[in-house]
Amino acid sequence: MKALTRRARKDHWRYQDIVREHGIKQAGYKGEQSLDYYMDFLPKTNPPFSIFQDLRLPHTKESFFQMDNTLLHPNFMLILEVKNYKGTLSFDPKFQQVIQEVENNPLLSLPDPILQVKMQEMKLIQWMKSKNLPLLPIERLIVMVNPKAVIKVDSLHGLVERHVIKAPALHDRIQNYLKKYPDQILSKKDYKRISSLFIKEDTPSETSPIIQFGIIPSDIIPGVFCQRCITTSPMTWHHGKWLCKHCSFVSATAHLPALEDYALLISPTINNKELRRYLLLDKPHTARRIIQSSGADYINSTQGTFYTIKI
Incomplete structure (x- = not known):
């Protein structure tokens, strides 16, 4: 995306979309890097958490679903959606939106990440059932990695508090899950089987930004x-x-x-x-x-x- 942002002609009808997508990917990459620091301090367990980053699994024959970070433990599974939003963020799950307010910019309505991770959980359960894998509790969190971001809640406070945290709170929240799910559900065999299938069925996206934005060679400076x-x-x-x-x-x-x-x-x-x-x-x-x-x-x-x- 960086190369395309640099080389695409500025008068191309989708140039602003290219710049916007590049900004989103940059923010996401920086967010993942920020989360990596806190992932190094996960609670020590035996066996330890298995971490799968950017796991992209088939949903139907022609579609996939992707999760930023998936943590597998014999007692439960955890989906982490990383957000590197800046400014003041007002969560309003009643209307499935987050209102972002950044100084000197108009208000922006963002998709509801709580609904996003709920859909990821549903698709993950469907995928596990299709593989005849044992089901275990699945928790989901939206991790806000920008330390300067201000979080406000406009509706359904309990729902937001359960699913939205700032990155430094990740360790304590996982400790709470370990207390909530003290019983081992997966056998050693099932634990290895799920891990192996995650790796086997992970399908990185091959969509080129050139194809995504309809760029032809004459559009390149x-x-x-x-x-x-x-x-x-x-x-x-x-x-x-x-x-x-x-x-x-x-x-x-x-x-x-x-x-x-x-x-x-x-x-x-x-x-x-x-x-x-x-x-x-x-x-x-x-x-x-x-x-x-x-x-x-x-x-x-x-x-x-x-x-x-x-x-």
Whole structure:
């Protein structure tokens, strides 16, 4: 998404959707990193919790459901949905929404994460039944990882208090679950079987952002971007180096990020003609020298020489 945000033409009709999706993914990634710190302090049990991150399981033949973090214990299971929201967050489960208020921004209505994890639990139970797995209690939590976020409750206070916590409270909440479910339900065999099936049936999404947003090669901005002034005005190749006309920055390797963007967004392979068009070069021997210096492997075929871009 970062490469697409950088390379997509700003006048593309879905550019704002691309920027928004990139922001969501960045916030989610930072949220997961923040939660990892608290996951290191899970209560010590025997056997220990098995943690499955971004578990994506089949729901129907054509659909899947995904959970941020799934904790498996012989006594119970816990679904953790991580939210890295900022500002003031007013939970209103009566109307299935969270109202986000950020300074100097209009109010924003977000989907209800309590309903989201409830649906995840329902689909997880259906999946377990379809595999003839023993059922065990399932708890679900929304973990707010932004320490500066302010949480308010507009309706159904008890429901919100049961399911929404800030990250530092995770340890104590899990301790409470261990007290609530003192009896072991899963045998060692069933525990291993569920773990193995989680790993076996986990299906990472293969949807490319290019496909998701209907991007075609002509929607991608060509050229080598300056890494100093972060302008999309292309640098020019001059006497074996790239020169930025905007800030006068000079670099011999500024093409490497551009090649990585090409591999991620268009194709992992490229020929000399395509390389000249993309890097805005005139001479075939210049393009050949640049791609060879990047360490790219090459393949000779009846259609010419193709280079495999190293990422």
